[in-house]
Amino acid sequence: SYHGAGTCTFYGTANSNQMMMELMGLHVPGSAFTNPGTKLRQELTRAATHRVAQIGWDGDDYRPLSRCIDEKAIVNAAIGLLATGGSTNHAIHLPAIARAAGIIIDWQDFDELSHAVPLLARVYPNGAGDVNNFHAAGGIGYVVRELLGAGLLHGDVLTVGGTMADYASEPVLVNDELHWQAAPAESRDDNMLRPAAAPFSPDGGMRLLAGNLGRAIIKTSAVAEDRWTIEAPCRIFDDQNQVLAAFKAGELERDVVVVVRFQGPRANGMPELHKLTPALGVLQDKGFRVALLTDGRMSGASGKVPAVIHLSPEALPGTDGASGPLAYLQDGDMVRVCAVNGEVVALVDDAIWAARTPAVAPPPALGVGRELFALFRHHADEAEKGGSAVLAAMEAVTG
Incomplete structure (x- = not known):
């Protein structure tokens, strides 16, 4: 039983899914770990609803899933999984997702990427803090900025809004209105998050x-x-x-x-x-x-x-x-x-x-x-x- 509404705070399959959705550019930036039952979550849901209407087939910015999910998006998801120490269930799920899009990825790809991608996060069970602590330390916005800065992430994928660089941000409320600000330049907790230049481990594990x-x-x-x-x-x-x-x-x-x-x-x-x-x-x-x-x-x-x-x-x-x-x-x-x-x-x-x-x-x-x-x-x-x-x-x- 969970402590409240939303996903569990354990960094298992559900939360790894949330992370990969952002790394593939399929979420409103910064929305993966924003707590439910808050004004910020309500405004992110509202923003997502408006964005869905804007990118529909009868609009001027048509972005169907079939165009967003390509080889680079799949690789970005795998890189995010490795950089954050996410669930091994996605060694099954991600190949299935890729095959549904006509793309082949296997465990050899995971292994080779793991040798190139550093471990930037330690989230329970790989560390003491949970996903709320990870989010507070800088979360996915920090991870995206570090990976892009180190040349370890495809920045030219088609996202549901903006570019991959827009995911190096975090949502905030200013006078009850939704805005995005740049992800922190430094981790707010280096027991949770570290830069690509000084990772927990040189490989994704x-x-x-x-x-x-x-x-x-x-x-x-x-x-x-x-x-x-x-x-x-x-x-x-x-x-x-x-x-x-x-x-x-x-x-x-x-x-x-x-x-x-x-x-x-x-x-x-x-x-x-x-x-x-x-x-x-x-x-x-x-x-x-x-x-x-x-x-x-x-x-x-x-x-x-x-x-x-x-x-x-x-x-x-x-x-x-x-x-x-x-x-x-x-x-x-x-x-x-x-x-x-x-x-x-x-x-x-x-x-x-x-x-x-x-x-x-x-x-x-x-x-x-x-x-x-x-x-x-x-x-x-x-x-x-x-x-x-x-x-x-x-x-x-x-x-």
Whole structure:
């Protein structure tokens, strides 16, 4: 339950969405984190309404979504995500958005951008302050100005109003009238926001891992560097409740790579695995070398524990009947995950691996409407393509 109207103050998927809308030029500047129930929010809503009327098809400034969303807008969204340490869910959502616009972006693109884009913000769970603190420190206007100034953002995208430079501003009320002023020249809180010349980290903290287990991503922005590489025996689970039961029984009190499989788009629609963060964090605090490996999601909640997520192909057999490599792992197999070298590898002899048969997925959960979405899950494509049944079907028809 939230503390009030609006989105949560946690910098997860919803607030990362808000940020990306501004970085793509699709919001009224500065509106992403303005609190609801205020005069300023009311005036921003009014301004947005007027702007929608001005850019309609029968006006003199026609700006449909199809013209605003191009390759540069998609790249700007990814850059904003990396620069602010946003939700890893957008490693799924942004490729799906791009594909709907006829644009291909994958995790290799995220990885390469991450090596070039510095981390300018630390917002909870990557820092102590929430999105309200981030907004007060200078927020998106400050981030846009820093990225533009460092040549790290496309300034020539078509926005819903003005240029990208107009988003380097913040809305204010002057005598109850809406105005925009330049974003602060300096961060109002360098524990929250830092300039591109002196960032929290030289890279954006989202990396591609690849190996004999498939392709996955890891968010390193909140993970201590001495934990970017974990090599340990794995323990296999089919859902997060099994993990919690093993944790409470003391069965995970050791160095371990916790594997949670059959959590991908086709298996069960990729539910959030946020229940795992506290338990794995406790194990890590006790001094154990711990990592999570899953074909499911963690969003921005992965926090300080190395979490290798969205592993593709997922464990559940695809349309070709082949199970993903994750289905061949067994308890006790040594697994190495390494954000330094970009590896996710099962250290199992090839002959032993070839002799194995894949694990069988548990029966699908029933109730609360899950049956209605079974058709979508069955046809969903892999996480790196956006996990979209609709786009997969469109591509199958059009080739």
